[in-house]
Amino acid sequence: MSANKEVKRITTNTLQKMKASGEKITMLTAYDFSFAKIIDGAGIDVILVGDSASNVMAGHETTLPITMDQMIYHAQSVIRGIDRCLVVVDMPFGSYQSNSDIALASAIRIMKETGAHSVKLEGGEEVVESIKRIVSAGIPVMGHLGLTPQSIYKFGTYAVRAKEEDEANKLRIDAKLLEKAGCFAIVLEKIPAELAKEVSKNISIPTIGIGAGGYCDGQVLVMHDMLGINTEFKPRFLRQYLNIHEQATKAVQQYIKDVKSKDFPNENEQY
Numbered sequence: 001m002s003a004n005k006e007v008k009r010i011t012t013n014t015l016q017k018m019k020a021s022g023e024k025i026t027m028l029t030a031y032d033f034s035f036a037k038i039i040d041g042a043g044i045d046v047i048l049v050g051d052s053a054s055n056v057m058a059g060h061e062t063t064l065p066i067t068m069d070q071m072i073y074h075a076q077s078v079i080r081g082i083d084r085c086l087v088v089v090d091m092p093f094g095s096y097q098s099n100s101d102i103a104l105a106s107a108i109r110i111m112k113e114t115g116a117h118s119v120k121l122e123g124g125e126e127v128v129e130s131i132k133r134i135v136s137a138g139i140p141v142m143g144h145l146g147l148t149p150q151s152i153y154k155f156g157t158y159a160v161r162a163k164e165e166d167e168a169n170k171l172r173i174d175a176k177l178l179e180k181a182g183c184f185a186i187v188l189e190k191i192p193a194e195l196a197k198e199v200s201k202n203i204s205i206p207t208i209g210i211g212a213g214g215y216c217d218g219q220v221l222v223m224h225d226m227l228g229i230n231t232e233f234k235p236r237f238l239r240q241y242l243n244i245h246e247q248a249t250k251a252v253q254q255y256i257k258d259v260k261s262k263d264f265p266n267e268n269e270q271y
């Protein structure tokens with residue numbers, strides 16, 4: 001974090017005001033210093049140090065294997081790259097599900113060791129007690145409902161959630177519970193746009209959507225997907241703004257060619 005006093009920092013209160021004024025909240029994931037610097041410098045409101053690092057940084061199939069130590073390493077790197085945005089850190093699988101004592105200890109560890117501003121955890125009623133304890137300790141909590149990737153083996157699929165009335169109803173109730181427990185925002189992942197619209201209208205805290213349509217108070221994407229670093233993942237909700245995979249491949253191929261042909265380094269590129 002920089003000591004630059006001129007920078008107007010984004011806080012959870014800023015996000016609340018944005019919801020009230022109808023200004024959309026922007027959130028992207030980041031996992032390292034250099035990309036955090038680019039994303040923060042570009043003016044993003046929130047960086048999520050997502051446990052999607054397990055997929056896009058470590059190459060795992062799911063978010064389950066990433067450890068607390070690894071999340072802390074990513075979050076520390078991100079914090080060193082930012083000046084103004086709010087940083088949220090995902091609590092990894094296993095760090096909060098057992099009981100609220102463990103959840104609180106995990107959240108405190110993340111805050112102490114990373115310098116981040118808040119934590120995110122997945123689930124509704126099942127984790128409400130833990131959310132209350134974490135919030136009581138002064139730690140802002142972002143909730144996460146809908147497709148919660150840490151429960152992938154329960155769902156068995158990454159398909160859209162809450163299409164059926166039972167699950168939609170549970171989500172409506174969970175959103176209210178999370179609001180009451182003191183969450184400052186809720187991620188809504190891969191649910192029907194109409195349901196996300198209704199929930200966003202009925203709770204006072206901001207909703208941040210991913211695959212949840214345009215009525216959420218903000219949007220989040222995984223950086224590797226929107227920049228086209230990872231081109232294998234192409235869900236309908238994703239808008240890809242760059243094709244870094246293609247550009248980087250071409251650059252590396254050119255470098256190989258230049259070295260092999262003895263074009264690189266030339267006279268101006270040596271001492």
Ligand code: KIV
Pocket residue numbers: 029048049050051052053090187189210220222
């Ligand atoms: O880990 C992550 O990147 C997330 C987003 C998909 C919201 O939780």
